[in-house]
Amino acid sequence: VRRLGALLVALLVASACGGSSDTAAPTTTSAPTTTSAPTTTSAPTTTTAPTTTTAPTTTAAPTTAPSQTSTSSVTTFQQSTESGSFPPEVQRAFQAVVDEEFAGAQERAGISVAVYADGVLWTYALGEASSTANMTASTPIPIGSTSKTFVSALVLTQIEQGLYEVTDSLGQVLSGHPDYESFDKSKINADVTVAQMLSMRSGLPNYNDNRDGVSGLFKSATWKPADNINLVQDAFVETGAFDYNDTNLVLLGLIAEFQGGQSLGELYRQTFFDPLGIWAVLPPHDGVPSDTAHPYGDLAPFAEGFGNIVEVAPYDLDHYWLGQSRIRWPCCGLISTSEDLARWGYNLYSTNGSALTEPARAMLLESLLSDPVMYQGVMQNYGYMTTQRAYEWSGTGTIATVGHPGGGGGYSTLMRYAPELDLTVVVLANSLLQESGTCSAHETHRDVRHCLAARIFAAYAQHSTTTSTTVSPTTAVAASSVDDDLYEYCLLWKGIRNEIDESGGSLQSAEEWTRRIAWTEQILDLAPVEYREAAATYLGLVKARAELLAQYDYVGVRDLPSDIRTDFIEEHFQEQQIS
Numbered sequence: 001v002r003r004l005g006a007l008l009v010a011l012l013v014a015s016a017c018g019g020s021s022d023t024a025a026p027t028t029t030s031a032p033t034t035t036s037a038p039t040t041t042s043a044p045t046t047t048t049a050p051t052t053t054t055a056p057t058t059t060a061a062p063t064t065a066p067s068q069t070s071t072s073s074v075t076t077f078q079q080s081t082e083s084g085s086f087p088p089e090v091q092r093a094f095q096a097v098v099d100e101e102f103a104g105a106q107e108r109a110g111i112s113v114a115v116y117a118d119g120v121l122w123t124y125a126l127g128e129a130s131s132t133a134n135m136t137a138s139t140p141i142p143i144g145s146t147s148k149t150f151v152s153a154l155v156l157t158q159i160e161q162g163l164y165e166v167t168d169s170l171g172q173v174l175s176g177h178p179d180y181e182s183f184d185k186s187k188i189n190a191d192v193t194v195a196q197m198l199s200m201r202s203g204l205p206n207y208n209d210n211r212d213g214v215s216g217l218f219k220s221a222t223w224k225p226a227d228n229i230n231l232v233q234d235a236f237v238e239t240g241a242f243d244y245n246d247t248n249l250v251l252l253g254l255i256a257e258f259q260g261g262q263s264l265g266e267l268y269r270q271t272f273f274d275p276l277g278i279w280a281v282l283p284p285h286d287g288v289p290s291d292t293a294h295p296y297g298d299l300a301p302f303a304e305g306f307g308n309i310v311e312v313a314p315y316d317l318d319h320y321w322l323g324q325s326r327i328r329w330p331c332c333g334l335i336s337t338s339e340d341l342a343r344w345g346y347n348l349y350s351t352n353g354s355a356l357t358e359p360a361r362a363m364l365l366e367s368l369l370s371d372p373v374m375y376q377g378v379m380q381n382y383g384y385m386t387t388q389r390a391y392e393w394s395g396t397g398t399i400a401t402v403g404h405p406g407g408g409g410g411y412s413t414l415m416r417y418a419p420e421l422d423l424t425v426v427v428l429a430n431s432l433l434q435e436s437g438t439c440s441a442h443e444t445h446r447d448v449r450h451c452l453a454a455r456i457f458a459a460y461a462q463h464s465t466t467t468s469t470t471v472s473p474t475t476a477v478a479a480s481s482v483d484d485d486l487y488e489y490c491l492l493w494k495g496i497r498n499e500i501d502e503s504g505g506s507l508q509s510a511e512e513w514t515r516r517i518a519w520t521e522q523i524l525d526l527a528p529v530e531y532r533e534a535a536a537t538y539l540g541l542v543k544a545r546a547e548l549l550a551q552y553d554y555v556g557v558r559d560l561p562s563d564i565r566t567d568f569i570e571e572h573f574q575e576q577q578i579s
Contacts, residue, residue, distance in 0.1 A: 111433075112141060117421070142293075143415075145408075147328070153364070203237040203241070207246065229251065265281070283322075364384050370382070391453070403424075425457060
């Protein structure tokens with residue numbers, strides 16, 4: 001995994017070519033009737049900006065928050081009209097994936113999916129946003145813990161601006177903050193660094209463990225972010241071990257506001273939303289759009305079964321989001337659309353993006369070169385509010401991705417960017433979608449969201465391989481007609497290299513090696529003449545090794561004592577000069 005991590009970071013940095021809030025899946029099975037929404041197949045020729053009124057500009061870090069839904073501007077989200085389109089066959093493949101995966105979820109409400117690649121956009125929505133409205137591509141949906149990617153990007157931007165350092169301690173960066181002195185220093189470690197909070201290795205206790213205190217945030221007449229920190233109950237522990245918790249996020253949000261001199265929402269707007277042309281709101285500073293998708297899930301304790309939580313709860317959507325925004329704030333409080341989030345993911349991670357400077361992006365991606373951790377049931381790398389994981393799909397090999405999931409409270413999110421494809425996939429839903437998808441046999445996929453993303457990446461990769469061209473008119477790696485064979489050859493070669501690197505170069509099962517044999521034959525057929533001899537020599541060894549391993553169950557060999565295993569390898573490999 002470390003080898004894959006190094007490869008991925010190198011690709012992201014150098015190449016120009018739920019969150020934790022997830023809750024248990026409901027146990028009932030009934031689902032609302034879903035209604036198919038129109039597929040976006042071509043880009044309109046006009047541009048319409050979202051309607052908004054000017055919000056007041058703040059000049060200092062806030063110390064209180066509204067006691068009711070904010071009266072500041074409420075954004076009306078609308079679809080972009082200035083993006084190019086994917087080829088029709090690619091759009092059909094994407095839609096088929098979404099239709100199949102969403103139909104397979106027993107407990108579902110609505111879903112909104114966006115795929116973005118450097119000026120080319122596909123969006124699609126299904127199901128219901130509420131009992132009175134269908135889900136559309138422009139329906140606002142809470143993005144959960146994917147909000148964390150905005151926090152880390154803002155912190156890295158401020159570091160790039162020289163406001164503080166990633167190695168600075170909490171005591172240094174919050175010195176002089178009006179609420180910092182109220183923190184119990186036996187629980188909040190003043191020596192913890194910005195880097196340790198960004199990577200969830202701070203040793204700080206989680207304020208969410210204080211369930212009664214968190215519930216009280218809904219009822220309080222006033223609120224400020226420091227109130228969350230003062231809910232922590234336990235002493236801090238030694239730094240270094242990965243522990244995913246949202247205390248880190250509130251502290252980072254306080255740091256960003258204090259050092260930036262403005263509210264978090266305003267900093268987002270000035271730093272990211274306006275320059276990138278994306279739209280999102282952060283309650284309680286921002287008002288919640290009236291057409292925001294309602295949360296669906298287990299109706300207990302208000303009723304039985306699965307359905308619209310707000311309809312059966314003794315409160316309206318505004319009250320729900322008043323409390324949720326206090327609990328979630330920087331960790332998971334943003335509301336946006338799948339299109340805007342797909343544009344964000346692309347601009348954050350792609351070398352063609354502009355959310356971060358190159359040094360800041362390098363810092364973000366290099367943070368992934370840590371030991372893998374168990375996160376959401378899968379071993380993966382966790383850096384500065386970004387995860388790194390690989391998807392496997394039959395026929396396409398391994399697809400490495402970065403991003404962050406989100407979920408909880410009747411919503412779920414997935415944002416993944418694949419550097420080799422230069423493609424971002426975003427899935428937003430107003431239910432948890434934690435059931436197994438069609439590809440759940442793959443250990444790394446687990447649920448509908450990941451199956452959907454993996455299959456969209458695979459469909460795009462397959463199209464790129466079979467057509468030998470990219471679908472983006474502006475991508476830096478588009479192949480000319482003269483180089484079609486070389487381009488296709490390189491795509492297949494990357495497939496083999498990824499699989500070898502992901503396994504650490506070790507020997508795999510007979511089935512995997514048999515598949516690798518087929519790949520080598522494809523590559524040799526496609527290799528341009530000037531590369532064919534070298535490719536044949538190297539891939540001949542790979543093929544010979546694969547054919548030999550197909551005769552053995554390497555799992556059994558791997559478990560042999562080291563001296564016997566060495567003898568076996570020497571007998572069966574070195575005599576055939578296979579490295």
